[in-house]
Amino acid sequence: MLIYVLLGFLCEKDMTGYEIKQKMTLSTSNFIDASFGSIYPMLKKMEKGELIKYEEVVEEGRFKKSYGITEKGKSEFIEWLKTPCTFSPFNYEYLNKLFFYKYLDDLEVVQLISSFQTTVASEYNKLASIEEKHVHEMGVYEHATLMFGKEYYQMIMNWHDRLTRKITGKKENEHENDKEF
Amino acid sequence: MLIYVLLGFLCEKDMTGYEIKQKMTLSTSNFIDASFGSIYPMLKKMEKGELIKYEEVVEEGRFKKSYGITEKGKSEFIEWLKTPCTFSPFNYEYLNKLFFYKYLDDLEVVQLISSFQTTVASEYNKLASIEEKHVHEMGVYEHATLMFGKEYYQMIMNWHDRLTRKITGKKENEHENDKEF
DNA sequence: ACTGCCATGTAATTTGTTACATGATTAC
DNA sequence: GTAATCATGTAACAAATTACATGGCAGT
Numbered sequence: 247m248l249i250y251v252l253l254g255f256l257c258e259k260d261m262t263g264y265e266i267k268q269k270m271t272l273s274t275s276n277f278i279d280a281s282f283g284s285i286y287p288m289l290k291k292m293e294k295g296e297l298i299k300y301e302e303v304v305e306e307g308r309f310k311k312s313y314g315i316t317e318k319g320k321s322e323f324i325e326w327l328k329t330p331c332t333f334s335p336f337n338y339e340y341l342n343k344l345f346f347y348k349y350l351d352d353l354e355v356v357q358l359i360s361s362f363q364t365t366v367a368s369e370y371n372k373l374a375s376i377e378e379k380h381v382h383e384m385g386v387y388e389h390a391t392l393m394f395g396k397e398y399y400q401m402i403m404n405w406h407d408r409l410t411r412k413i414t415g416k417k418e419n420e421h422e423n424d425k426e427f
Numbered sequence: 428m429l430i431y432v433l434l435g436f437l438c439e440k441d442m443t444g445y446e447i448k449q450k451m452t453l454s455t456s457n458f459i460d461a462s463f464g465s466i467y468p469m470l471k472k473m474e475k476g477e478l479i480k481y482e483e484v485v486e487e488g489r490f491k492k493s494y495g496i497t498e499k500g501k502s503e504f505i506e507w508l509k510t511p512c513t514f515s516p517f518n519y520e521y522l523n524k525l526f527f528y529k530y531l532d533d534l535e536v537v538q539l540i541s542s543f544q545t546t547v548a549s550e551y552n553k554l555a556s557i558e559e560k561h562v563h564e565m566g567v568y569e570h571a572t573l574m575f576g577k578e579y580y581q582m583i584m585n586w587h588d589r590l591t592r593k594i595t596g597k598k599e600n601e602h603e604n605d606k607e608f
Numbered sequence: 609a610c611t612g613c614c615a616t617g618t619a620a621t622t623t624g625t626t627a628c629a630t631g632a633t634t635a636c
Numbered sequence: 637g638t639a640a641t642c643a644t645g646t647a648a649c650a651a652a653t654t655a656c657a658t659g660g661c662a663g664t
Binding site: 428429461462465469487488489490598 | 615625626627631632633634636
């Protein structure tokens with residue numbers, strides 16, 4: 247979902263395709279790092295759909311297209327942001343969204359996270375039940391990949407718990423010792 | 428890399444596309460779970476490339492294509508399996524390979540895992556250095572996604588450590604208390 | 609002069625998905 | 637008889653990649 251990363255970045259300020267790519271490499275390469283070959287055509291497509299607009303500028307003799315988000319783009323982005331994630335283990339959609347949660351209210355974020363936690367927990371349980379039924383017929387490596395899934399989900403749940411505590415703690419100015427997150 | 432999952436499954440025994448899909452859902456859906464719309468065309472393509480062959484059989488009045496791997500397919504699969512993974516966070520290639528590591532020697536596996544550990548550690552360090560340089564200009568959520576990456580890599584390293592201990596422990600009949608993996 | 613970075617873009621290809629279409633068997 | 641499962645397949649579409657192509661500026 248490259249489109250939403252681009253919209254998210256353009257929410258903050260106007261940028262060129264090149265600048266967006268740089269920012270992606272720095273801050274989102276962790277879960278998404280598109281190439282120029284997908285960024286530029288996507289920007290063009292979004293411009294046609296009136297989600298973004300651009301000005302042609304010349305800086306230091308260099309030709310640039312400075313893209314900015316439109317009202318239509320902004321509202322479509324926020325709407326996407328508010329939609330709860332369907333979870334799939336190697337789908338970075340939720341990180342993509344979470345990265346931009348600053349554009350939502352704390353309360354809304356906590357609710358979204360909580361609903362996501364439920365989904366993750368149910369995935370964890372699915373794996374746990376597969377493990378229970380089929381461990382005996384599983385080899386070391388098959389079992390290891392299953393453990394990977396379980397540990398992955400567990401990590402996500404812990405990570406979410408810490409994040410939630412950080413958000414609510416920040417809001418209610420709690421005692422919680424949160425320096426560590 | 429659907430092709431290698433299919434080859435991997437067919438290494439074990441002859442199967443129909445339908446059976447493969449079932450097995451995937453049960454055992455690899457954790458990291459890959461292709462649809463019929465990709466399995467069947469891929470099987471056809473692999474058959475043309477002589478990586479697999481099939482027999483038409485009729486069982487319980489049902490028409491089936493029972494696919495089996497060829498020597499060419501087997502050697503291409505093993506070659507792929509031996510190639511060290513290029514790591515990318517939301518790329519399940521290494522799980523895909525690891526799932527089939529039973530077809531390699533323990534020694535080879537330990538070496539592959541060890542080389543992979545190095546890659547993961549270097550990714551972890553990349554994130555850590557980004558964090559060090561840019562925490563001050565990062566919002567809560569941006570930081571959270573970065574922490575996700577770090578914790579994810581940490582989890583992988585721990586998971587690999589346990590797996591390595593299990594493999595070497597098994598081989599050398601060590602004292603190690605490995606019941607827990 | 610040459611290398612590296614800035615900046616944009618296209619074309620071909622890869623790798624899948626979803627939706628559709630068919631038809632047989634099994635269990636209720 | 638009808639719903640679920642077994643079994644295969646195609647067509648249209650989606651989302652992104654890699655490789656290629658262009659050109660200007662800045663520093664050595």
